[in-house]
Amino acid sequence: QIDPKDYTFSGLKDETVGRLPGKVAGQQFIIQDCENCKIYIFDNSATITVDDCVNCQIFLGPIRGSVFFRDCKDCKCIVACQQFRTRDCRKLEVFLCCATQPIIESSTGMKFGCFQYYYPELALQFKDAGLSIFNNTWSNIHDFTPVSGENNWGLLPENAVVQDYVPLPSSEELKAVRISTDATRSIIPVTRGQRQKNSDESCLAVFFAGDYTTANARKLIDEMIGKGFQLIQTKEVSMKAEDAHRVFQQCASEFISLLEKGPVVALEFNGDGAVEGCRSTVNDIFSGTKVFVSESKASASQDVDNFYNFADMQMGM
Numbered sequence: 001q002i003d004p005k006d007y008t009f010s011g012l013k014d015e016t017v018g019r020l021p022g023k024v025a026g027q028q029f030i031i032q033d034c035e036n037c038k039i040y041i042f043d044n045s046a047t048i049t050v051d052d053c054v055n056c057q058i059f060l061g062p063i064r065g066s067v068f069f070r071d072c073k074d075c076k077c078i079v080a081c082q083q084f085r086t087r088d089c090r091k092l093e094v095f096l097c098c099a100t101q102p103i104i105e106s107s108t109g110m111k112f113g114c115f116q117y118y119y120p121e122l123a124l125q126f127k128d129a130g131l132s133i134f135n136n137t138w139s140n141i142h143d144f145t146p147v148s149g150e151n152n153w154g155l156l157p158e159n160a161v162v163q164d165y166v167p168l169p170s171s172e173e174l175k176a177v178r179i180s181t182d183a184t185r186s187i188i189p190v191t192r193g194q195r196q197k198n199s200d201e202s203c204l205a206v207f208f209a210g211d212y213t214t215a216n217a218r219k220l221i222d223e224m225i226g227k228g229f230q231l232i233q234t235k236e237v238s239m240k241a242e243d244a245h246r247v248f249q250q251c252a253s254e255f256i257s258l259l260e261k262g263p264v265v266a267l268e269f270n271g272d273g274a275v276e277g278c279r280s281t282v283n284d285i286f287s288g289t290k291v292f293v294s295e296s297k298a299s300a301s302q303d304v305d306n307f308y309n310f311a312d313m314q315m316g317m
């Protein structure tokens with residue numbers, strides 16, 4: 001028998017509380033009327049509502065459905081979810097991984113950054129919550145109630161350090177979780193999102209489904225970042241033959257048979273020389289693996305647009 005009290009934090013003040021991996025196990029969770037608390041949910045859940053919280057620091061592991069912040073102010077959060085919504089909130093700073101477009105309503109002073117976090121159980125929790133580590137629209141915010149001449153949201157500084165916002169837990173029980181906030185170890189690849197690009201040269205790389213797709217994509221990201229390029233966005237999405245023709249144009253035929261195995265993982269890199277850098281890295285490291293990489297600087301921006309336009313339509317359906 002499930003006791004709702006086990007899945008609720010209510011009316012707490014000046015406390016550090018949390019749930020260890022395995023303790024929420026896909027249930028829904030409620031956080032309400034907390035002040036000056038540090039709250040950590042190191043597990044996956046169905047949905048989470050956060051109501052009337054003030055000056056709290058909150059970590060929420062992968063959420064299969066929605067997280068909804070209402071009437072909260074001065075909170076700092078790290079959140080991974082399918083849907084993110086706020087209503088009547090003031091001054092929330094959120095490191096976010098969100099599979100769909102985040103929505104704010106009647107909220108001001110909102111700041112967003114890319115989710116970056118690691119602990120050993122997190123990858124499996126993403127899987128259990130049905131979330132892909134590559135689908136993260138953290139910076140593509142939709143403001144439901146814009147005010148003319150004002151901006152209700154912005155992005156956190158690019159060099160923002162997660163631990164400065166949501167420190168690691170200090171309680172004995174929660175210290176057992178082996179956390180790293182080092183961006184290079186983050187379970188979610190850290191992307192630039194909607195920030196200004198440094199270069200007018202981008203490159204698209206697409207991995208096809210197989211046993212090592214995730215590992216290969218992460219390896220290419222590490223290599224490219226090591227060479228000074230930037231990861232703009234990532235996406236995991238299923239494709240059909242007609243999509244391949246639209247995205248891969250004349251090389252579609254060599255990839256169509258690979259699409260039946262499962263979703264593809266696409267990466268957009270940016271920087272002067274990104275196409276050449278990506279092509280040589282793929283040739284050096286993935287010689288036995290079929291990978292789509294933009295042919296030239298001239299075609300690359302069209303590749304990126306073709307793929308992400310297609311992917312956005314898929315995700316929007």
